[in-house]
Amino acid sequence: MIKLLTSVSFVFSISLVACASAPVKPVPPKTVKAKPRIQLAQNTAPPRKLTQAETFLAWKKDFTARAIAKGYAPALVHSVIENAKINPRAIERNNTQPEFSKPIWSYVDGAASAVRIQEGKDKLAQHKTLFDQIEARYPVDRNILTAIWGLESAYGKIMGNHDIIDSLATFAFEGRRQKFGERELIAVLDVLTNQTVRQEQLTGSWAGAMGMTQFIPSTFRDYGVDFFGDGNKDLWASEGDALGSAAHYLSRHGWRIQEPVFTEVILPKGFDYSLANNTKKTISGWAALGIRDVGGKNWSRDAMFLEAKLLIPAGANGPIFLTFKNFDVIKKYNNSTSYALGITVLAKSYQGQTAIQRDWPRGDIPLTLTDRKNLQRALTRQGFNTKGVDGQIGPNSRRAIRAWQKANGYPVDGYVEKKLLAKILAK
Ligand SMILES: [Ca+2]
Known part of the structure; x- marks a missing residue:
């Protein structure tokens, strides 16, 4: 389901970011020709609502x-x-x-379930010749293709x-x-x-x-x-x-066969979290700010030139990543951070590799739709304008959250779960 704006992978898509919502509107009435005057005078009742x-x-x-x-x-x-x-x-x-959101870790764990990993390994072996042919025509990692196949349709079963x-x-x-x-x-x-x-x-x-x-x-x-x-x-x-x-x-969306999808990192103390999401720097640029590989390895010379963005999907206490072009390409397939992480974790699992080292903050409870609206109201009331109350945590809300965190002495990671929400609402 490649999608444009909305994620179309509804079977597995989760709403960390809630879908845009709008009230259901009837189809606009067609242009009505002027009616004879006598009818206008008689017809004072409102027009009957059309049936579905x-x-x-x-x-x-x-x-x-x-x-x-x-x-x-x-x-x-x-x-x-x-x-x-x-x-x-x-x-x-x-x-x-949807009122409730699934935590990102439960999506990522579910994506790389033991059954899905084993079935994917079987598919890679069974279709080795086909994957050779596909890779010869389109330079795309077969493990990623297999992971997409597995997540989108359980390898064609659903x-x-x-x-x-x-x-x-x-x-x-x-x-x-x-x-x-x-x-x-x-x-x-x-x-x-x-x-x-x-x-x-x-x-x-x-x-x-x-x-x-x-x-x-x-x-x-x-x-x-x-x-x-x-x-x-x-x-x-x-x-x-x-x-x-x-x-x-x-x-066609720019997959780079020689590059990874993401790499896990740790940040130095006092790091400026506002650099997350959209700032692009080379690995060498990020290293100059004190970012290190999670396992303490030195990056290769070649890697130092790769451009990457910083991703902090579950706050300062969760795993943190530098993501490369290929991460964005997977998001073109399905515009969800969880999906891109899940696909990559599953793809690595076929080869027995672990993509994420640090554990998720599994005690955190994600916000519901109602929580997110309450959060937006509370922030705006306290002078941190979210520019609307729609339950979607977009750039304006993220900015307001960071400003609140900064003003109140919390890590400025733009991440709110139930406990922090309670503190914000209590102010
Ligand atoms: Ca055909």
């Missing part, structure tokens, strides 16, 4: 007309849209924002059996994923126009992600490959097509 079925039908007619106007074959558009049904699961998931067109039409006709739904339906029209896939193949998650690598239709259209050239891009039954497509995607 009526709104959906109106959307279908409107979308069909617009797609045909864009030049898609009318017969194709009708065959895609006419039989689309509302997917109740998609409606339900569309309208709820791909979802929803009709993708139903899910996307459901998003498109109302709610907070309207733009996504429409854009992805257009992508469906593109791939069916190209005839590289058949409409009945298009099954997947309630969220619109398909096949072993959980591609949404626009990703399928832009990055899907027919690896052995049999005329069908089969992300559901062909390992070559699925893994080749994922490799193509990572490669």
Whole structure:
């Protein structure tokens, strides 16, 4: 599920950062022609609210007309849209924002479960020739590809059996994923126009992600490959097509075969945590600030030139990382820090390597959605403006948290769990 803005890996995605939410909006009314005066005088009651079925039908007619106007074959558009049904699961998931967050360590541990590691090792052995062929065409680490395969669909065992067109039409006709739904339906029209896939193949998650690598239709259209050239891009039954497509995607987003994904580090006392997240420096630049490899090793000469960003996902008491370009490339696949860590830990596990040395602060309890809103209100009330109360901890909230920590004598790591929240609320 490669995604654009939102993570589409809903099977495993967690909401450390909550999804954007918006109230459910009805489809805007069409332009109403002026009615005869006499009717206006009589018609004083407010218009009846359309039923869901009526709104959906109106959307279908409107979308069909617009797609045909864009030049898609009318017969194709009708065959895609006419039989689309509302997917109740998609409606339900569309309208709820999860209240509870899973701690990052429980996601990362779960990603590299013993079963998933063993199955991945088996897949690497079983498909060795295929991976040789894929790596020859796209220079991407096979362990990472296998980890993506394992996390996205349990190596092809859990791909979802929803009709993708139903899910996307459901998003498109109302709610907070309207733009996504429409854009992805257009992508469906593109791939069916190209005839590289058949409409009945298009099954997947309630969220619109398909096949072993959980591609949404626009990703399928832009990055899907027919690896052995049999005329069908089969992300559901062909390992070559699925893994080749994922490799193509990572490669086009800038995967660097010679570089690691991240390296774990320790910070010197009194380190300026505000350098975390976005500041890019070479390893040599970070070393000059006193950052060291967690195991005390010296970095190689070559490594000193690599550019990296500092990641502090669980505060000053958790493991801390320098992340490289490849970390960002994995986040292009699924925009989640936990996902990028989980994929890398799993990929290293296939080779018997441990990616993270220091333990997580497992006693910490993550904030719920309500907690995050209360946090934003309390900070703003105390003069540390979060610029809104939406339960999403973005750059403004992070800045406000750091300012509060600084003013109150806490480590300025921008990390808040239940205990610190209680202290902030008590002020
Ligand atoms: Ca194929």
